[in-house]
Amino acid sequence: MSPLAPQFSDIQEAHKRIKSLIHKTPVLSSKSINEILSIELFFKSENFQKVGAFKFRGATNAVRLLSKEEAEKGVTTHSSGNHAAALSLAAKQLGIPAFIVMPENAPEIKKKAVEGYGAKITFCESTLQAREETLSKVQKETGATFIHPYNNFNVICGQGTVALEFLEDVRDLDVIIAPIGGGGLMSGTAIASKAINPEIKVYGAEPLNADDAFRSFKKGVLIPSGRPNTIADGLLTSLSPLTFQIIREKVDGILTAKEETIVSAMRMIWERMKIVVEPSAAVPLAVVIENRYLFKGKKVGIIVSGGNVDLDNLPF
Amino acid sequence: MSPLAPQFSDIQEAHKRIKSLIHKTPVLSSKSINEILSIELFFKSENFQKVGAFKFRGATNAVRLLSKEEAEKGVTTHSSGNHAAALSLAAKQLGIPAFIVMPENAPEIKKKAVEGYGAKITFCESTLQAREETLSKVQKETGATFIHPYNNFNVICGQGTVALEFLEDVRDLDVIIAPIGGGGLMSGTAIASKAINPEIKVYGAEPLNADDAFRSFKKGVLIPSGRPNTIADGLLTSLSPLTFQIIREKVDGILTAKEETIVSAMRMIWERMKIVVEPSAAVPLAVVIENRYLFKGKKVGIIVSGGNVDLDNLPF
Numbered sequence: 001m002s003p004l005a006p007q008f009s010d011i012q013e014a015h016k017r018i019k020s021l022i023h024k025t026p027v028l029s030s031k032s033i034n035e036i037l038s039i040e041l042f043f044k045s046e047n048f049q050k051v052g053a054f055k056f057r058g059a060t061n062a063v064r065l066l067s068k069e070e071a072e073k074g075v076t077t078h079s080s081g082n083h084a085a086a087l088s089l090a091a092k093q094l095g096i097p098a099f100i101v102m103p104e105n106a107p108e109i110k111k112k113a114v115e116g117y118g119a120k121i122t123f124c125e126s127t128l129q130a131r132e133e134t135l136s137k138v139q140k141e142t143g144a145t146f147i148h149p150y151n152n153f154n155v156i157c158g159q160g161t162v163a164l165e166f167l168e169d170v171r172d173l174d175v176i177i178a179p180i181g182g183g184g185l186m187s188g189t190a191i192a193s194k195a196i197n198p199e200i201k202v203y204g205a206e207p208l209n210a211d212d213a214f215r216s217f218k219k220g221v222l223i224p225s226g227r228p229n230t231i232a233d234g235l236l237t238s239l240s241p242l243t244f245q246i247i248r249e250k251v252d253g254i255l256t257a258k259e260e261t262i263v264s265a266m267r268m269i270w271e272r273m274k275i276v277v278e279p280s281a282a283v284p285l286a287v288v289i290e291n292r293y294l295f296k297g298k299k300v301g302i303i304v305s306g307g308n309v310d311l312d313n314l315p316f
Numbered sequence: 317m318s319p320l321a322p323q324f325s326d327i328q329e330a331h332k333r334i335k336s337l338i339h340k341t342p343v344l345s346s347k348s349i350n351e352i353l354s355i356e357l358f359f360k361s362e363n364f365q366k367v368g369a370f371k372f373r374g375a376t377n378a379v380r381l382l383s384k385e386e387a388e389k390g391v392t393t394h395s396s397g398n399h400a401a402a403l404s405l406a407a408k409q410l411g412i413p414a415f416i417v418m419p420e421n422a423p424e425i426k427k428k429a430v431e432g433y434g435a436k437i438t439f440c441e442s443t444l445q446a447r448e449e450t451l452s453k454v455q456k457e458t459g460a461t462f463i464h465p466y467n468n469f470n471v472i473c474g475q476g477t478v479a480l481e482f483l484e485d486v487r488d489l490d491v492i493i494a495p496i497g498g499g500g501l502m503s504g505t506a507i508a509s510k511a512i513n514p515e516i517k518v519y520g521a522e523p524l525n526a527d528d529a530f531r532s533f534k535k536g537v538l539i540p541s542g543r544p545n546t547i548a549d550g551l552l553t554s555l556s557p558l559t560f561q562i563i564r565e566k567v568d569g570i571l572t573a574k575e576e577t578i579v580s581a582m583r584m585i586w587e588r589m590k591i592v593v594e595p596s597a598a599v600p601l602a603v604v605i606e607n608r609y610l611f612k613g614k615k616v617g618i619i620v621s622g623g624n625v626d627l628d629n630l631p632f
Contacts, residue, residue, distance in 0.1 A: 026342075047590045267627060274363045274623035276590040307590035311583060311632045 005246045006153055008195030011160035011188060014061045018158060021060050021093065023049050025162075027169045030273045039288065039295045042173065043269075044166040047277050047307025051113070053234075054162050054185055054305050055086035055149070061158030062147045063090045071096050073143040078124075078131040080106035081234055082306055083149035088119035099144050101134045109310055150184030151240035160188025166301055167196045174298040177284040179305050180204040180213045180254065181235035183243025189303065190250035204247065204254040205284040207232045207262060213239050214254045217247065231259055231315055234280030234305065255294075257286035263315045265289055269304075279315070281305040321562045322469055324511030327476035327504060330377045334474060337376050337409065339365050341478075343485045346588045355604065355611045358489065359585075360482040363593050363623025367429070369550075370478050370501055370621050371402035371465070377474030378463045379406045387412045389459035394440075394447040396422035397550055398622055399465035404435035415460050417450045425626055466500030467556035476504025482617055483512045490614040493600040495621050496520040496529045496570065497551035499559025505619065506566035517568045521600040523548045524572040529555050533563065533570045547575055547631055550596030550621065571610075573602035579631045581605055585620075595631070597621040 028043045046054040063075055074097030077087050084100045091098035098119040102111065103126035114121055124134035139146060147155065162185065163176060178189040183204075190202045206213050210228030216239055224238040239247065247254075257265070266282035269275060284302040288295055344359045362370040379391055390413030393403050400416045407414035414435040418427065419442035430437055440450035455462060463471065478501065479492060494505040506518045522529050526544030532555055540554040555563065563570075573581070582598035585591060600618040604611055 052590060270592050270627060274368060274592040276586050276592060311586060311630070314627070314630065316627045 004153070005242065006157045006160065006188070006191060008191055010153075010157045011164055011192050014154070014157035015161040015164055017064055018057060018060045018161065022057055024165060025049055027166065028273060028275070032272050033268060037288065037292060038297070039292065040299045041285075041288070042166075042170050042299070042301045043273070043304050044162060044301065045275060045304045046162060047275060047281060047304055049306070051082065051085045051089050052306050052308040053082035053086065054159060054303070055082040056089065057161050058152070058155035058158030058184060059083065059086040059090040059147065060093075062152060062154040063087070063094050063096065065154050066145060070145045073145065074098055075147050076101070076135060076138050076142065076144040077147050077149060078102070078135045079149055080110055082308060084110065084119075085113045085117065087147055088114050088117035091119065092117050097142070097144070099138050099142055101131055101138060103131065107310055150182035150187075150237070151242050152184075156184050156187045156243070156246070158188070159185045160192040162303055163189040163192040164196070166303070167193060170299070170301060172299060173197075173200060173301040175201045175203065175295060176301040176303070177203045177205050177287065178303040179232070179235055179280050179283045180206045180239075180247075181280065182237040183213065183239045183247055185303065185305060186251065187243045187246040190246060194250050201252045202250065203287070204251055205287040206254055206256050207235055207283060208256040208258050210235055211256050213247065214256050216244060217251070217254045220248070230262075232262055232280040232283050234278060235283065255287035255291055257283055257290050261286040261290055267316055276307045276309060277304050278306050278309045281307065320469070321558065322473045322476065322504070322507055324507055326469075326473045327480055327508050330470070330473035331477040331480055333380055334373060334376045334477065338373055340481060341365055343482065344589060344591070348588050349584060353604065353608060354613070355608065356615045357601075357604070358486050358615070358617045359589070359620050360478060360617065361591060361620045362478060363591060363597060363620055365622070367398065367401045367405050368622055368624040369398035369402065370475060370619070371398040372405065373477050374468075374471035374474030374500060375399065375402040375406040375463065376409075378468060378470040379403070379410050379412065381470050382461060386461045389461070390414055391463050392417070392451060392454050392458065392460040393463050393465060394418070394451045395465055396426055398624060400426065400435075401429045401433065403463055404430050404433035407435065408433050413458070413460070415454050415458055417447055417454060419447065423626055464556075466498035466553070467558050468500075469558075472500050472503045472559070472562070474504070475501045476508040478619055479505040479508040480512070482619070483509060486615070486617060488615060489513075489516060489617040491517045491519065491611060492617040492619070493519045493521050493603065494619040495548070495551055495596050495599045496522045496555075496563075497596065498553040499529065499555040499563055501619065501621060502567065503559045503562040506562060510566050518566065519603070520563065520567055520570040521603040522570055522572050523551055523578060523599060524574050526551055527572050529563065530570045530572050532560060533567070536564070546578075548578055548596040548599050550594060551599065571603035571607055573599055573606050577602040577606055583632055592623045592625060593620050594622050594625045597623065
């Protein structure tokens with residue numbers, strides 16, 4: 001059975017807990033993108049968050065809720081992405097150890113980031129099985145607490161603080177859109193947004209090439225992704241039982257976007273807004289571009305999830 | 317004889333005039349860059365200015381000071397860069413025509429930007445002679461007023477508003493650094509900064525491969541640049557008599573940076589600060605990197621001049 005879903009009050013408490021430890025990221029807008037699309041868009045820019053992604057919120061909330069005994073033994077996770085860096089920095093700031101399991105073939109830049117935050121990396125093969133086995137070995141050896149990147153109550157509460165801040169800054173959004181990978185950000189966004197404004201429409205944005213959430217949502221059954229192949233490398237993971245349950249209940253719809261639209265949207269953000277965002281962070285704008293009719297004349301809030309991109313491997 | 321140099325009060329009046337027409341751009345900082353360099357850096361981010369560069373300030377100030385008769389006939393300039401786009405938008409907002417002389421081989425993206433603002437483009441060969449001849453033909457035909465990109469009192473006053481806002485936001489800067497091309501931004505920066513705080517050190521930042529200002533400053537004689545070849549394409553122009561006079565009088569020194577340092581600095585800003593800046597805008601950080609000993613422990617303000625970069629031709 002999956003754990004209980006967080007309530008809005010849990011997200012409010014998370015915000016009080018982590019507020020002084022995170023950046024309150026800016027909400028940006030672009031006159032020229034608004035004119036091109038005839039939609040009033042607002043971008044909550046988590047690319048400016050610590051470690052360059054919203055993941056720092058959930059990781060910080062999770063480590064700050066450890067008991068004294070748990071904290072002493074540290075935290076662990078398997079990830080080659082933003083969650084690994086986020087958990088490493090969150091642990092460092094609390095002065096506790098972090099043990100990160102990473103595939104050997106993870107990008108050099110990600111390894112360096114995690115090392116830079118003082119985490120201990122254990123490398124493994126890149127299969128899910130190898131990751132899980134290595135993680136459980138590390139857990140046994142160290143006694144560290146596993147902080148799952150999204151199937152975790154406290155992590156979801158932390159991610160929900162993005163929408164909480166967003167709706168504090170722009171009260172009258174008609175729509176809010178977040179990217180969906182494992183569904184942690186999406187879950188927190190839906191819980192917070194619907195509690196603040198029950199009339200708001202909440203959409204998930206997913207690459208067409210990794211549309212497990214879209215298919216699961218439609219069928220009403222959790223369908224794990226197969227071998228997704230998308231430039232949006234933060235959105236390769238499948239929903240978990242907990243996030244699927246929340247998303248089924250709270251989200252109004254999931255929209256997908258083609259790879260080429262994701263790249264155009266990313267380029268549009270870089271060129272017009274002069275900010276560096278990663279491909280996953282451009283997926284919400286991409287679904288707006290592919291579904292303009294849904295949003296005409298509306299005030300649409302987009303969560304820009306992160307800005308960690310390998311400048312040596314840009315899609316343009 | 318060169319025209320008179322602006323006073324600080326002229327810059328203050330320019331700011332009142334253009335304030336509601338420009339963006340007040342943010343001052344950003346990066347903990348990780350500060351740690352790497354052991355210098356406290358502040359970045360006044362004019363890449364977020366309208367048209368993506370500080371040039372919009374000077375162009376707006378200049379067009380708003382035209383007489384009614386002059387305004388009716390419009391404005392003209394020769395430029396393939398940010399000044400052309402800035403003047404076109406400034407003219408459009410005032411509802412007057414802009415006539416831009418551009419070399420045929422100007423980047424497609426610059427042509428489109430200028431066209432997008434409704435300016436009339438006249439193409440010419442890419443030599444300075446062809447540009448000047450074409451410009452004078454356009455002037456004769458249209459009666460438009462020539463707005464020089466930097467050898468112009470009102471343009472310099474507009475560019476000086478960057479430093480005015482910067483020192484309003486961060487009062488206790490020890491140092492302020494601006495890139496030097498034609499010297500318009502540098503002149504305005506020096507006049508405003510020294511008036512607000514006579515103790516502040518004002519430096520110019522120039523590519524080593526286009527170091528005409530460095531050499532002119534050292535010799536005390538205006539030396540035009542030869543055939544500079546630098547990635548910092550906004551800094552190819554030479555000082556004018558007016559800007560050289562101001563810079564000689566007010567600037568504490570000019571520092572240069574190698575091409576590879578400019579690229580590293582640009583990359584550092586993109587990766588660590590998650591903002592898109594053009595190569596010219598990275599030259600001040602590059603000179604800080606090459607001259608760290610000068611700035612250790614100081615509060616250093618850097619003017620990030622613009623963010624217009626061709627994503628199909630990145631140096632990394």
